[in-house]
Amino acid sequence: MTTPDHQASATAPPPDSTTPIRPASWRARISWAMFDWANQPYFTVITTFIFAPYFTAKVIGNPVDGQSLWGFTQAFSAAIVALGAPFLGAIADAGGQRKPWLFVFQLQLAFGCALLWLAQPGQPQLLPLVILGLVLANIAAEYSIMFNNALLPALETPRHVGRLSGIGWGMGYVGGLIALFTVLIVSQPELIGITPPPGEALLGLKRDAFEAERVIGPAAAIWLGIFVLPMFLFTPDRPGSGRPFRDVVRDGIGRVINTIRHMRRYRNLLRFLISYMIYYDGLVAVIGFGGIYAAGIFGWGTTELGLFGIALNVIAIPAVILGGWLEDRWGSKRAVQLAILLVAFGTLGIASIGPGSVLFFIEVAPRAAGAGLFSSPGEQVFFLCAALLGLGMGTMQAASRTLVARLSPPDMVGEFFGIFALSGRATTFLAPLLIGITTAVFATQRIATIVILVFLAAGFVLLWKVEEPARP
Template sequence: MTAVSDGAAPQAAPAQVAPAAAPWRARFSWAMFDWANQPYFTVITTFIFVPYFTSQVVGNSVQGQSLWAFTQAAAGAIVALGAPFLGAIADAGGRRKPWLLAFQALLGLACFALWLAQPGKPEVLWLVLVALALANISAEYSIVFNNALLPGLVPPERMGRLSGFGWGMGYTGGIIALFAVLIVSRPELIGITPPPGEALLGLKRDSFEAERIIGPVAMLWLAIFALPMFLFTPDRPGSGKPLGQVVREGLRRVIGTVAHLRQHTNTLRFLIAYMLYYDGLNAVIAFGGVYAAGVFGWGTTELGLFGIALTVVAAPSVIAAGWLDDRAGSKRTVQASIILVTLGSLGIVSITTSSILFGLDVPAKTAEMGLFGSTGERFFFLCALLVGLGMGPMQAASRTMVARLAPPDMLTEFYGIFSLSGRATSFLAPMLIGIATALLASQRVAAVIVLVFLTAGFIMLWRVAEPKR
C-alpha cells in the first residue's frame, strides 16, 4: 500500500495487475455491469419505486420516509460489517466472479419480491421492506467485487477513463429504464390511449401494477445485461485452497490490515473523507425523489421525467470526468464534484411549498398549473441538476483513487475496506434523517443532514495527498 505520512510528498503508486489494456470486449463487458445494475438504483431506490412505496403503500410520506431511512440504515450497517471480510476472503481464494454471481442472484430475487408492494395490504409492508434491504445489501456487495476487477483491465493511467465510462454506461441504462417505465405507466405521453383504468400491456392502474412490475423487470434486465461480464471479463485464477483455509486467511488479513491502517495516515484520511462525503451523496440520492414526492405531490410521471433529466446530465459529466481524473487527478475531480453536490443540496434545503432560497416567497403549486409549472418545482429541478453534474464523477473518481492506492494482491480486500468506509456511517445519515423526520414531522430536515456530511468530507479530503503516477 502507498503510505504518505503527514507532511511527506506522495510516493509512487504500486504496480498494477495489468501492464496493458485487456481486449475491448473484456472492458466493455465490465462496463455493462454498471448498465445492468443501474436501473435498480435509478428506478427502484431513487425515482420511481421507493417514492411510490413511501407515499402509496405506506400511505403517509413522512412516515414512509422514516421507514425507508431505517431500512437503509440497517442494510448499510450489514454492508459495512461484511464487505471487508468478504473482500479479503475473495483475495485469499483468488476468484471474484463466484461471489458476484451469488450476490447478483440475491439482488434479482429481492427485486422480484417487490411485486408484492400493493397499497391496502399492510401484511406485506414488512416483507417489502426486507426485500428492499436484501436488494441493497446484495447490490453493494456486488459492487465490491466488480470494482476489484478494474485494475486488471487497464494500466493505471487509463483507469479513470474506464471507471468513468462504466458509470456513464450505468446512467445510460438508467435513462432507458426510466423511459420504459414512463411509457408503460403513462402511454398518453407518446400518444397511446389504453383502455380506461389500464396502463400499457394491460397493467391495472387501480392496483398500481405499472409501479409494482418494476421489480420483476429489473430482475430480468439484470439477468440479461450482467451476462457479458461473466462471459468475457477476465477473473483471477483460483488459489486452489480449501474454503475453510480461505476464510481463515481472509479474516486474519482484514483484521491485520485494519489494525495497521493508522500507519498509513494518508490513506486513512481518504477513507474517512470518503466515508463522510459518500454518506452525504447516498442520502441525496435516496431521499431526493421522496422529498419531491412529499413537497410537490409528484407521481410517477413527474418523478420519471425528473429522473431522466437528472441522468441525462449525469451520464456525459461522468464520462468527461474520467478524462479529468486521468489528467488532473482523482482528488481534484472529487473535490469539484462535492462542491456541485453541496450547492445543489443547499438549494434544495431552501425550498418549501411556497418559498425558495430560505424565504423568498413564490406561488404555491396549484392544480391548475401544468407539469413542473410552479416556481418551486423549477428551482428544485435546477438544484437537482447540479447534484446530477457532481454525483457520477464523485463516485467514479473515488473508485479510481482506491485502485491507485491498493496493493495489487489485496485489491478486493481494499475495495471491501473502501466499501466499509463508505458504509461505516451509512446507517448514520439515514438514521438521523429517520429520527429527525419522525420527531419534527418534516421532510426538509433530510437536506440539512446531507449538507453536514458533505462539508465534513470535503474538509477531510483537503488533507489527502494523491499518489504520483
C-alpha cells in the first residue's frame, strides 16, 4: 500500500530517472560491490579491532583515557560529516556525476590512513598528526560511502536492490576478514609455525616499536587503491550536466534548502531518517568500542582482537547475504527491526560481563596470567554475545541503505542519500561523546554499553511508524 508522502518514489520514474528497468551488467554490479571490499578493512582493522584498541591502550597508555579521547575524535569527525553530507549529495545530483567526488574522498581516505604510521607510544609530539589522520580518514570514508550508495539504485531493479546491497556488505566483510587474517599473520607469525628473528614480526617489522600495528594504516591505503579500481572502471555513473561548477553548487545548496522547507512532503522518509539517526548511533558506538572494551576488560592484545574480529566477520558474511534475501522477501523494515534486536541483545550480554563476572551477578574466575586464548568463562560468554552482533550489524546497515533507495524519489537519490548520511551522522557524535564523558566521569568502561542500549531501544521504537512502499 502506497502512502501519499512517498508516492513520488512508487510511481513510474521520470525519463531521466536512475531507476533501471533491467539490472546493469554483472561486471558493473560486482565492481560496485568491490567498493565495500576495498573500504571495509579501514573500518574492520583500524576503527574496530586492531588499531583502535592499540591507540587507546598503547599510544595513549590508559584504556579509560584512550577510550575518552577516541570518543571525542569520532564525535568531531561525525559532526563534520553531518554538516556537509546533504549539501554534497545535492550538489552531486545537480552535477550528475558521483565518481569525481568518490575519487577525491578515496584519495583523502588513503592519505589519512597513511598518517597512522606515526602512532608510536612515547612520541606525544606526533599525536596531533595521528589524530589529524583519523579525522581525515573518518570524514572521507563516510562521504565515500554516501556517493557509492547513490550509485546503487541505477544498478538493480527495485525488487532486488536489497540483494545487491547485501552482496556488497557481504563482500566488505570478506575483505575485512582477509585483512584481519593478514594482520595476525604479519604480527604473530608464530600462529602458523613461522619463527621470525627475535624482536621482529614478518617483513622485518620491529615489535618494540609496534611497527606491525602502525603499518596497518599504510597497508589499508594500498589495499584501497588496488581494489577500488573496478568500481571506477566498470560501474556506470550518471552523465554530467555540463553546467559550470558554480551553478551546480548554487543549485545543490538551493535544493537542500527547498527540501528542508518542504520536508513534510516526505513524512514517511523523515520518520525513517529520525529512527535511523538514533539506532545507527548505537550501532556505530558498539562497533567502535567493542574491541576497546574487550581490550580493557580482558587485556586482549593484537592476537586475541584479530581472532575475535575474524570470528565476528565469519558470522557476519552469511548473515548479511541472507539478510539481503530476507529483505527482498519480507521487506527492508522487518530486516532492520530483527537486526536491531540481535545487536541489542548482544550489547546487553556484553554489558553484563566484568573481569570476574558474567550476566551481572554470576561470579567466574578471571583470566589467569599466561592462560590460553579465550580460556576464561568471561571471554567465552563475550564471544557468544558478540556472535549476536555479527548476525545483526551487517543486515542493519545493508537493509537501511536499501530502505532509503526504496523510499527516495528517483530524481533526488543523491540528495536523500546525503540526508541519509546526515541522519546517520547528525547525532552520531552524541553516542561517542556521551561514552567519552561517562567513561571519564564514572571511570569505568562498562558504562559505554548502557549508552549504546539506550540508542538502540529508542531507534527501534521510532521505526514502528515507518511504512515501506509496496515493491513491484
